[in-house]
Amino acid sequence: MLVVMHHGASAEEVEAVCRTIREMGYQPVPMPGEQRTAVGLIGNDGPVDDSQVVCLSGVAQVMHVSKPYKQVSREWKAETTVVELANGVRVGGPEVVVIAGPCSVESEQQIVSAARAVSAAGATALRGGAFKPRSSPYSFQGLGKRGLELLALARQETGLPIVTEAMDEAGAELVAEHADCIQIGARSMQNYSLLRAVGRLGKPVLLKRGMAATITDLLLSAEYILAAGNPRVILCERGVRTFDSAARNMFDLNAIPIVQRLSHLPIIADPSHGTGLRDKVTPMARAAVAAGADGIIVEVHPNPDRALSDGSQSLFPDQFAHLMEALRLIAGAIDRSIAQSPSRAEPEVVRG
Numbered sequence: 001m002l003v004v005m006h007h008g009a010s011a012e013e014v015e016a017v018c019r020t021i022r023e024m025g026y027q028p029v030p031m032p033g034e035q036r037t038a039v040g041l042i043g044n045d046g047p048v049d050d051s052q053v054v055c056l057s058g059v060a061q062v063m064h065v066s067k068p069y070k071q072v073s074r075e076w077k078a079e080t081t082v083v084e085l086a087n088g089v090r091v092g093g094p095e096v097v098v099i100a101g102p103c104s105v106e107s108e109q110q111i112v113s114a115a116r117a118v119s120a121a122g123a124t125a126l127r128g129g130a131f132k133p134r135s136s137p138y139s140f141q142g143l144g145k146r147g148l149e150l151l152a153l154a155r156q157e158t159g160l161p162i163v164t165e166a167m168d169e170a171g172a173e174l175v176a177e178h179a180d181c182i183q184i185g186a187r188s189m190q191n192y193s194l195l196r197a198v199g200r201l202g203k204p205v206l207l208k209r210g211m212a213a214t215i216t217d218l219l220l221s222a223e224y225i226l227a228a229g230n231p232r233v234i235l236c237e238r239g240v241r242t243f244d245s246a247a248r249n250m251f252d253l254n255a256i257p258i259v260q261r262l263s264h265l266p267i268i269a270d271p272s273h274g275t276g277l278r279d280k281v282t283p284m285a286r287a288a289v290a291a292g293a294d295g296i297i298v299e300v301h302p303n304p305d306r307a308l309s310d311g312s313q314s315l316f317p318d319q320f321a322h323l324m325e326a327l328r329l330i331a332g333a334i335d336r337s338i339a340q341s342p343s344r345a346e347p348e349v350v351r352g
């Protein structure tokens with residue numbers, strides 16, 4: 001339920017609404033806006049009787065949120081959320097972000113060389129897993145803490161903000177110390193204690209769609225993070241499992257406009273895991289931007305044939321550079337642009 005206050009409602013009137021909501025056994029979430037304040041009600045798992053609230057002074061309208069997720073819905077907040085990463089990178093605004101880098105951090109040489117290559121081509125942020133959720137326990141599991149330190153080094157070299165995955169609560173705290181955005185992978189999308197933990201940490205979160213998750217499941221998982229107090233969530237479509245084995249996953253481009261209608265959170269797309277096939281990554285990356293995604297996350301490796309994970313879906317650096325050229329044109333065609341890599345931003349002109 002959302003209680004919309006009259007323009008100019010007093011602080012006492014807003015407080016009376018909050019008090020009444022608490023007395024009803026729920027939690028009020030005051031949301032001051034430029035035009036008017038609203039007070040959201042959370043904690044209900046079904047319809048709420050609004051009779052005690054509609055009659056309160058200063059209340060203009062009571063709206064019932066029809067979806068099972070509340071705070072992530074467009075009904076709750078009409079304008080798109082912009083999630084700010086380090087160095088002024090904004091996700092959800094007119095600029096399309098490109099997060100690029102290897103699947104896993106493998107060595108200093110590998111991650112710094114990948115970071116330099118994607119930065120030179122104009123990427124906005126660097127990706128790379130230090131904690132890797134692998135289907136087999138015998139596959140490379142990532143460098144762990146050392147991987148995070150190498151990512152920090154790569155950031156120092158290039159200025160690119162870091163996006164990297166956390167697999168558990170302790171890992172999330174460690175990732176939050178080193179990275180600019182905590183990735184929650186497809187396999188962890190329904191790890192609710194992890195979602196609550198990243199909700200408490202308050203750092204930007206990249207929440208990937210589970211491989212068998214519906215869009216409602218994805219939005220409910222995002223709701224866990226917002227309900228724990230963190231509104232800085234970026235959603236990510238990365239393909240779902242289907243009957244067809246022609247590609248690794250079925251990349252669900254429908255999810256982009258559907259989510260944008262249902263939620264105010266930004267949504268990016270991952271054509272690398274969405275297809276699993278290097279030669280399909282570029283066309284689907286182009287399609288995702290054309291479909292209105294707020295960004296893409298794409299795997300790029302300096303030497304994909306030697307990669308310790310996901311080499312067969314990783315772009316060569318020169319393929320990535322070509323992709324960037326195409327993305328600039330496509331973004332321009334839909335009145336957007338590609339967010340500049342922070343290290344390449346023009347220095348501020350000092351007047352005096």
Ligand code: PEP
Pocket residue numbers: 103129133184185186187208238270273
């Ligand atoms: C990854 O980004 O390398 C990854 C493991 O992705 P997903 O969780 O989407 O499978």
Ligand code: MN
Pocket residue numbers: 103104273299309310
């Ligand atoms: Mn990968």
